[in-house]
Amino acid sequence: MKNSLTIAFIGGGNMAGAMLGGLLGNLCQPQDILVVDPNQETRSAWESKGVATAAAASEVLSQYKVWIYAVKPQVMQQAIHASHRFLQKDTLVISIAAGLTTTSLAGWLDQAEPASATRLIRCMPNTPALIRQGITGLYAMPDVPSSDRDLAQDVLSSIGEVVWVDNEAQLDAVTALSGSGPAYVFLFIESLIAGGISLGLSQEQAQRLALSTLKGASLLAAGSEDPPARLRENVTSPGGTTAAALNRFAQAILQDWYRRPCRRLMTALPKWHRSRPQPASPLKIQERNNMNTTRFEKMTIKQTLLAVAIMGLIIVSSNILVQPQFHINAWLTWGAITYPICFLVTDLLNRRFGPARARRVVSIGFIFAVLASYAVADSRIAIASGVAFLTAQLLDILVFDRLRDKSWWKAPFIAGWLAAIIDTFLFFGVAFAGTDVPWVTLATGDVGIKLIINAMLLAPFRVLMWNLGRPRSVQA
Ligand SMILES: NC(=O)C1=CN([C@@H]2O[C@H](COP(=O)(O)OP(=O)(O)OC[C@H]3O[C@@H](n4cnc5c(N)ncnc54)[C@H](O)[C@@H]3O)[C@@H](O)[C@H]2O)C=CC1
Ligand SMILES: O=C(O)[C@@H]1CCC=N1
Numbered sequence: 132m133k134n135s136l137t138i139a140f141i142g143g144g145n146m147a148g149a150m151l152g153g154l155l156g157n158l159c160q161p162q163d164i165l166v167v168d169p170n171q172e173t174r175s176a177w178e179s180k181g182v183a184t185a186a187a188a189s190e191v192l193s194q195y196k197v198w199i200y201a202v203k204p205q206v207m208q209q210a211i212h213a214s215h216r217f218l219q220k221d222t223l224v225i226s227i228a229a230g231l232t233t234t235s236l237a238g239w240l241d242q243a244e245p246a247s248a249t250r251l252i253r254c255m256p257n258t259p260a261l262i263r264q265g266i267t268g269l270y271a272m273p274d275v276p277s278s279d280r281d282l283a284q285d286v287l288s289s290i291g292e293v294v295w296v297d298n299e300a301q302l303d304a305v306t307a308l309s310g311s312g313p314a315y316v317f318l319f320i321e322s323l324i325a326g327g328i329s330l331g332l333s334q335e336q337a338q339r340l341a342l343s344t345l346k347g348a349s350l351l352a353a354g355s356e357d358p359p360a361r362l363r364e365n366v367t368s369p370g371g372t373t374a375a376a377l378n379r380f381a382q383a384i385l386q387d388w389y390r391r392p393c394r395r396l397m398t399a400l401p402k403w404h405r406s407r408p409q410p411a412s413p414l415k416i417q418e419r420n421n422m423n424t425t426r427f428e429k430m431t432i433k434q435t436l437l438a439v440a441i442m443g444l445i446i447v448s449s450n451i452l453v454q455p456q457f458h459i460n461a462w463l464t465w466g467a468i469t470y471p472i473c474f475l476v477t478d479l480l481n482r483r484f485g486p487a488r489a490r491r492v493v494s495i496g497f498i499f500a501v502l503a504s505y506a507v508a509d510s511r512i513a514i515a516s517g518v519a520f521l522t523a524q525l526l527d528i529l530v531f532d533r534l535r536d537k538s539w540w541k542a543p544f545i546a547g548w549l550a551a552i553i554d555t556f557l558f559f560g561v562a563f564a565g566t567d568v569p570w571v572t573l574a575t576g577d578v579g580i581k582l583i584i585n586a587m588l589l590a591p592f593r594v595l596m597w598n599l600g601r602p603r604s605v606q607a
Contacts, residue, residue, distance in 0.1 A: 157290075
């Protein structure tokens, strides 16, 4: 480990550039910095400043005390997956990504190194960091040691002011206000310059007047005991030109242009990560293009055969145990108790090997479901069993995949319940609708018990997700 403060930026784009502009020659020297960025041009720009670069995460990252994740939110999960195995116990992780919560980030980091995930700080800087005039909102998870908070504060103070927030949601407000704020101000400057030019000033005159006005007004507001509203009134003579301009200007610009986007941004931010397909999409695209992903373990033929055998055994047993001699009472069969275990198997396969391979095992299981039902019952029941099995399993795989990055229990629980309901009513409906069998009563009893068993299967899922259900690439 180097002696001076060493910082690795994962993502060396605009914001990393602004932060490094403030840090270099101040808190750090170029030799203390590493920039990991797949973009060749970006790396060359950093190398020309004497900063070490890498195209991808590697062992060298472990020498850096502070890691700043400065990638776009949509590639964050991928960037963490590629780098987290090099985390050390004392690495301080800082994320500057907008809208990604510490819960998501810690979840992604935790998969490799639980101890490091607690040293996680989220922050929201802004581009004036480049000239050490930035302001950064900071939020630390409750168990982050004070030494790490101090270190984060030192790093970010070197590029401007810092504001700690106690409540993570406030960081979204910081993003809307000061994170994005420079863009609002630059647009305002552009508008002032364009307005000045349209009134007969030269570009240079208009620019000087606009910039100096903004600088002077900002300094006055920062140094004055009067609130900005009072300072505005001081400029505005009743019935004068300023009042006339402000009437249109304040409404048209400050309200429509600033407040609404700001509010919209604030309400949009928490949903941002959820609503956009990007966080999972690089991995999903990879999965579609290449089943041998780094996120999911490749499934060997032996593993496939074993999974199919286990799935087949549960399906065949359940088909036998659903027969009249195994009815526990008028509305419950032993088959209803064993069958949900199929979904536990699918979920573990999905978690470890990914949805494509889980679907492959389920497709072979489907053949078992039809054959097994056909052997013990008539063709209508066999069709019902096959249709219900396939539909419910594919739904389970889809929903599980969508929820896999949420809290550990959400994917198996929600996917399992939806699948159990669809499975039961499809099976009983297709098999018995229009016959004398009291299928609605049977289905209701059946679904009730399946839902309870599904909830109980969360315990084995929780135990097995760390070994049987854990991708080997994540174990590394
Ligand atoms: N630009 C701004 O004013 C602010 C940005 N932020 C946050 O900073 C983050 C970065 O934003 P910008 O710098 O504007 O984006 P950017 O696009 O300029 O930079 C992102 C960099 O990440 C690199 N990258 C992509 N995939 C990568 C991977 N897997 N591993 C390592 N590097 C990878 C890209 O090549 C690019 O150079 C975002 O999460 C944003 O929310 C926060 C505050 C202000
Ligand atoms: O536009 C963005 O997403 C980032 C967040 C704050 C400033 N830029």
